[in-house]
Amino acid sequence: EAQVTQNPRYLITVTGKKLTVTCSQNMNHEYMSWYRQDPGLGLRQIYYSMNVEVTDKGDVPEGYKVSRKEKRNFPLILESPSPNQTSLYFCASSYGGSKNIQYFGAGTRLSVL
Amino acid sequence: GENVEQHPSTLSVQEGDSAVIKCTYSDSASNYFPWYKQELGKRPQLIIDIRSNVGEKKDQRIAVTLNKTAKHFSLHITETQPEDSAVYFCAATSHGNEKLTFGTGTRLTIIP
Numbered sequence: 001e002a003q004v005t006q007n008p009r010y011l012i013t014v015t016g017k018k019l020t021v022t023c024s025q026n027m028n029h030e031y032m033s034w035y036r037q038d039p040g041l042g043l044r045q046i047y048y049s050m051n052v053e054v055t056d057k058g059d060v061p062e063g064y065k066v067s068r069k070e071k072r073n074f075p076l077i078l079e080s081p082s083p084n085q086t087s088l089y090f091c092a093s094s095y096g097g098s099k100n101i102q103y104f105g106a107g108t109r110l111s112v113l
Numbered sequence: 114g115e116n117v118e119q120h121p122s123t124l125s126v127q128e129g130d131s132a133v134i135k136c137t138y139s140d141s142a143s144n145y146f147p148w149y150k151q152e153l154g155k156r157p158q159l160i161i162d163i164r165s166n167v168g169e170k171k172d173q174r175i176a177v178t179l180n181k182t183a184k185h186f187s188l189h190i191t192e193t194q195p196e197d198s199a200v201y202f203c204a205a206t207s208h209g210n211e212k213l214t215f216g217t218g219t220r221l222t223i224i225p
Binding site: 041 | 122147156157158213214218
């Protein structure tokens, strides 16, 4: 089954404790991306990657890191989480180019206390 | 960079009536405009998209129109049904630039 898998689905942590949210896709997509969703602000892109070892900042990259060492995986790293990073996070993937239909993961709800 | 504005933020319509959601974009290089539907507690899913070489696209009860000159595009849902209740997001991007910019969303409620 074609899918984008995020883990964990729910996470409560404390300020400053490093965490990683994993994202994996099995569709051989070139393009992967991370978004955060906040009430009234819609979906804002954090980082995106057009291929292995190629990453670019989205609209709200501050406080986040990503890596793309393998085509299927695109983890999101919060080195020192802060309460303003409490949000719903979505990973997405697509073929890119003219086939830029985004397939979203189920989401990760993060609370930073 | 691209800026996408979406209106209204909330919309309530009687079942069977039509709903229209409008978006404007700022980057004239944008040429791909998808619409996503997000049901409560679920992930966004593509419902329809349009490219800049087309003015209108229809898929059963949903349609999207694009006015490149005015830089706006709209989602039209006819004969609305309770299952159309969701949050709808428009987005814009340019081919070759994979950065997708979303609007802030419209919460559509269908009143039975």
